[in-house]
Amino acid sequence: MKNNFGQSLYYASDKNIYDALNRNRVTNETIQELFLARNIIVSRKTDRESLALYFSRLPHDLEDHKNIGAKLGIVARQERLTTTDVEIAAKAEDYNQAITAVKNQVAKLNDTMTVSHHPDRIDLIIKYSTIDFRKAEFSQVQVRDGILSIIKSKTGYVIRSTYNDYINDVRDSLVSEIEKHSGSQGVRNSISLFAIPDAIKRSEFFHSLMYQMPDFRVKDVVEVYVYKQRPKSSDSKSNQDDEKEESDSDTHVERVLLRGSGVTRSKQLQDLIRQNDKEDPYYIVRVVWTVEQKLGLGHIYEIEARFEDAQDCTGFSYRLRGVYVADIKNRTGPSKSKRASTREEANHIGGVLEEHAKKLMDNLVAGVTN
């Protein structure tokens, strides 16, 4: 596992404090609390700039920095999930040893990993921090939670994990450790359309993913992203040809986002996907849609699915973006604002979506090879 995060924290200067306190995310209540900790009562009418200027000149410690940083830190939104099938001949002991080894590796990076055993799965909850120096002071450190679930399947194990570089590294380390302890080489399968270059079939994958999802009924397709790769220039051509091609590709539109309702049955999308020119047409790489469970309570779930690498259609991930709760008592239908999904909802819908996506991918690949 790579150590991407070195020691980087600095001691905030007076100016950093002044700038931070003047930002909107720091509420007046927070500033009043900071002053109150020094036995200073401030009036609500005192303007913020004066308070920030005064406070920045006072001595401040790590606790003050933490309070301000917590207000300014980026609110971690629910991250996308991805899935990897691992077919490996390993015993439960091998898994436990591998988990212990990975836990030690995570601890070396000053991060923490909690292991919880369930009847059908093992959850590894990893608390880690990322640093982005491009952001303003006090917003550079972001503490995040990542989850990695090992779920038993018919053929081996399915590893469902948060989709980001850090957790992907942890996942790869875990699989390597399992292989090391079991002494056998595992086979990894993930959802990808790399073997299917046909643009229409790639688009059909997403259409079927939405409209044929078992136990769920599509309510609306609200966002569709389409992609077309920039045409590559040939090296064998003469300079003149190269210049001409370069000028042609100046106007290339790579990605188009369509947002609205019923997007997949819109003329605009079909115009992009069914181009009759010599170049390849656009194809869908990301969708956001809402579904309702057929025998459910009437809640509406908003789901996002995408391929991280739009060109090769690899790195499939999904996210349950929220739930519009049905108000059964007042019979007013689903709420207008959505709430965050629970872990149970995410697991249930994620499981259905993963299975369905795998089946679709297998059918498409079988169609290509036959």
Add this chain to the structure above:
Amino acid sequence: MATRYRWLRLNTDLKFSIVQKRLLDVKFSEISDDWFSESNNEPEKSIHYYWRTAITALYLDKNNDQVFQSVPTLSVVEFSLFEYKNFIYIRIKNPPRSVSMLANALERILGFGVWFENINMLANGRAALLRNLPDARLVSVKATNVKLTESVMGRIEAVSKELIPDDLLVELSMYPNLIDFCSYEVLIEGVKGQVSFYRNGQIKVGDNISGVVLSIVESML
């Protein structure tokens, strides 16, 4: 009695007969969530699309406490499918506010590549009606965002059992997109009836004259 109608143009590479067959192949079963069935009760064949839904009912128990109960039920949309000038059209009878359930089902069954176009009859259908029925009389009109003077925008609503004055019509005809609703009284073979055109593309027509009126307005599709 009057009936509302709405038209959609179905754009697909599939032939009309295949579209019709695919829809009617989705039949009722105990486990099916939705299905289509053909109805032969009328002079023209129509298709009913059914889907399962639920309504929540409230009742008071012995202690007068509110108890909510979900009761399974069915929703239905009736429509006709026809081919005209190499295009497939759907005429929906008494459409609900949103026809997304029907559109979702059609998209799911017919597959990726189908797209729909809402046909607005306010402009085309009205023109066909006036051309074919010169005795049609405008009896009601409503228009919004009409520029009344240089600095006044307003809403105009006019209702009359006689003819509505020509000068108002001339003013409104310059801005057809401003008209929200207009209603005509027509006389067809001695039968009097009313036809109304709405901004969202729907028309409402009296059942006694619906056959003739539909054939006239659909000639403009």
